[in-house]
Structure formats: structure tokens, C-alpha cells
Amino acid sequence: MSQGLNKVKRRIAIVDNTRKITNAMKLISSVKLRQVQNGYEKRISFYNDLVDTVNIVANYVSYTSTSNLLNYKGKSDKILYVVVSSSLGLCGSYNYNLVRYFSHIIKNGDEVVVIGEKIAKEMEKSPEFKTYDFVENILNNLTMSNCRILARRLLNMYSTGDYKKVVLVYTKYINQIATKVEDITLLPLDYKVDPDLKYNGPDFETDTDILLEQLTRKYLTSTLFIKLTESVLSEQSSRRNAMDNADKNAEELADKLKIEYNKARQSAITQEITEVVSGSMNK
Numbered sequence: 001m002s003q004g005l006n007k008v009k010r011r012i013a014i015v016d017n018t019r020k021i022t023n024a025m026k027l028i029s030s031v032k033l034r035q036v037q038n039g040y041e042k043r044i045s046f047y048n049d050l051v052d053t054v055n056i057v058a059n060y061v062s063y064t065s066t067s068n069l070l071n072y073k074g075k076s077d078k079i080l081y082v083v084v085s086s087s088l089g090l091c092g093s094y095n096y097n098l099v100r101y102f103s104h105i106i107k108n109g110d111e112v113v114v115i116g117e118k119i120a121k122e123m124e125k126s127p128e129f130k131t132y133d134f135v136e137n138i139l140n141n142l143t144m145s146n147c148r149i150l151a152r153r154l155l156n157m158y159s160t161g162d163y164k165k166v167v168l169v170y171t172k173y174i175n176q177i178a179t180k181v182e183d184i185t186l187l188p189l190d191y192k193v194d195p196d197l198k199y200n201g202p203d204f205e206t207d208t209d210i211l212l213e214q215l216t217r218k219y220l221t222s223t224l225f226i227k228l229t230e231s232v233l234s235e236q237s238s239r240r241n242a243m244d245n246a247d248k249n250a251e252e253l254a255d256k257l258k259i260e261y262n263k264a265r266q267s268a269i270t271q272e273i274t275e276v277v278s279g280s281m282n283k
Contacts, residue, residue, distance in 0.1 A: 005268065008261040012254060019250040022243045025090065029240035033176070033233065040173075040229045047226050054219045058191040061208040069216050072188055074161040078109050082154065082186070084170040084231040085116030087139065091235050092242035094171065094179070095119070101181040102169050111163075113154070115139065115228070139232055144225055151220040158187045170227050171234035177241065179234040184227070186220060 062070050083102055085095050095118040102119070106112070111130045114120045115138060123131045138146050158166050166187040172180045184190070204211055 005261065005264055008257055008264060012257045012261060015250050015254045015257065019247055019254065022246040022250060026240050026243035026247060029236045029243060033236040033240060036229060036232050036236065040226070040233060043222075043229075044226065047222050050219055050222055054189065054215055055191045055194075057204075057208075057212060057215055058189050059194045061212055062191075062193075065209055065212060067209050067212055068159065068161070068188065069212055070188055070191075072164050074164070076162055076164055078111065078163050079107075080111050080113065080154070080157060080163040080166045081106060081183075082113045082166065082168045083115065083119050084139075084168070084228060085114075085119035085122075086235045087117040088239075089118070090242060091239035092245075094235055094238035097179075097181050098169070098171060101183075105169075105183065139228065142225070142228055142232065144221060147224040147228065148217075148221045151217060151224055154186065155217065155220060168224070168227055170231045173230040173233040173237065176237050179238060184223075186223060187216075189216060189219070 058070060061067075066073075068074075081102070083098070085098050089095070095116075099119065099122050106129060108129075112123060113135065114123055114131055115135045120131070123129060135150060138150065154166050157163065165185050167183050168186050169181070169183045172182050174180060
């Protein structure tokens with residue numbers, strides 16, 4: 001009986017140690033989530049205003065501009081995807097949902113710029129899809145400067161005419177419980193058509209094509225920063241929720257094991273008392 005008690009006791013100790021790890025990871029994810037969320041909230045208003053500005057300019061110049069930034073004029077059907085995953089695990093279904101979504105939209109001939117080790121490993125399993133580049137550390141050091149470098153690279157790749165469009169696949173942050181994988185077109189500019197701007201648009205002091213190119217660079221940089229930030233928010237939120245669920249499951253398991261241990265201990269004590277009483281009566 002003592003062996004059985006020791007076995008249950010060891011299992012309780014293992015579960016308690018696991019709870020300490022999951023609880024620590026939950027706290028770390030909560031802190032990171034708040035930090036990233038604060039930065040996101042400070043920049044989202046500027047980004048929304050920038051999107052409105054790009055929409056106005058794109059509408060106005062679309063009637064006269066021949067820029068490739070507004071409409072693709074090549075013959076290629078190839079799409080360049082930028083796919084954002086995490087580099088660490090233990091974040092629930094975050095990476096699984098992303099991989100499943102992306103596997104349904106990619107086709108032969110498309111190329112991929114990979115962000116995050118998890119999606120990079122998945123791409124290695126599918127050699128028919130070409131991984132053009134692997135941006136390893138951008139999520140660990142997410143700054144406007146790094147996003148500007150990535151934006152310049154994507155703009156140069158699109159300017160070659162080899163890609164019909166550049167698409168970002170990421171996980172949209174809805175709230176601390178819900179996230180959603182989606183894709184958005186980065187290039188050419190995806191804007192809402194407003195026919196009134198053809199006749200009532202603003203007057204620009206500089207050449208409209210030059211203005212469009214400069215504005216596109218800023219827009220692309222800001223879009224990458226905001227959407228990558230949402231991916232980080234989604235990852236940390238998913239990890240916190242996963243660790244919270246693991247912590248609750250471990251607590252329930254520990255309670256069951258403690259009940260099992262107490263029953264076994266009570267049974268052992270009862271048996272010992274019975275043996276003592278039986279021995280004294282036989283004398």
C-alpha cells in the first residue's frame with residue numbers, strides 16, 4: 001500500500017510543479033499582452049487616418065496615373081505571400097489555424113516570405129511551394145524601422161512585375177478571447193472606389209505619381225507594423241488562454257489525486273488498525 005501512496009504523492013508533486021510553470025507562463029503572456037496592446041492603441045488612430053488619406057489620393061490619381069501601385073499591368077498570375085506565425089509553441093491553436101487557412105489559399109507557383117519559425121517548418125514539408133525568404137527576428141524586435149526595411153523589400157519585389165499581388169496572411173486580434181486568421185492585399189493598393197473624387201479631388205503641389213509612391217511606402221510600413229502587432233497580440237492572448245486552461249486542468253487533476261491519496265491513506269490506516277486489533281485479540 002505504501003508504494004501506491006508514494007506513487008500518487010509523486011504524481012501530485014509533478015502536477016504541482018507543472019502548475020507553477022503554466023501559471024508563470026500565463027503571467028508573462030499577460031504582461032506582454034498589456035505592453036503590446038498599449039503600443040497598438042497609441043498608433044491605431046494614426047494608421048486609420050493614413051488609410052483614409054491613401055484612399056483619397058488613390059481614388060483621385062487612379063484616373064490619370066499609370067503606376068503599377070494601383071493596378072497590376074503584367075501577365076503573371078503568381079502571388080507573393082507574407083505569412084506571419086509564432087516562433088514559440090504552447091499557444092493553443094494559434095499556429096494550427098494559420099497553417100490550415102494558408103494551405104487552402106496557396107497554389108503551385110506562388111512564393112512565400114515567412115515570418116516565424118512555425119510556418120517556416122511547415123513550408124519545409126511542402127517543397128512544391130517556394131519559400132523566398134525567412135524574416136526571423138522581426139517579431140522579437142518589432143519596430144517601425146524593421147517594418148520599413150521589410151516594406152522596401154516587398155515593394156522592390158513587386159516592382160519587378162513578377163507578382164500579380166503581394167498578400168499578407170496574419171491573425172487578426174479581435175479581443176482577449178477571440179482571434180481570426182485573415183489575408184489582406186498589400187500591393188497593389190486595395191482602396192475603396194469613390195467616383196466623386198474624380199471631379200472633386202484635392203489639388204497636389206507635387207507630381208501625383210511621386211506622391212503616390214512616397215505615400216505607398218509609408219502606408220506599407222505602417223500596415224506591416226499594425227498587422228504584425230496584431231499577430232503578436234493574438235499569439236500572446238492565445239498563449240495566455242492556453243496556459244490558463246492548462247492551469248485549471250492541472251488544478252482539477254491535483255484535487256482528484258489528493259482525494260485518491262487521502263482515500264488510499266485512510267484505507268491503509270484502517271487496515272493497520274484492523275491488523276493491530278486482530279493481533280491483540282488473538283493473544
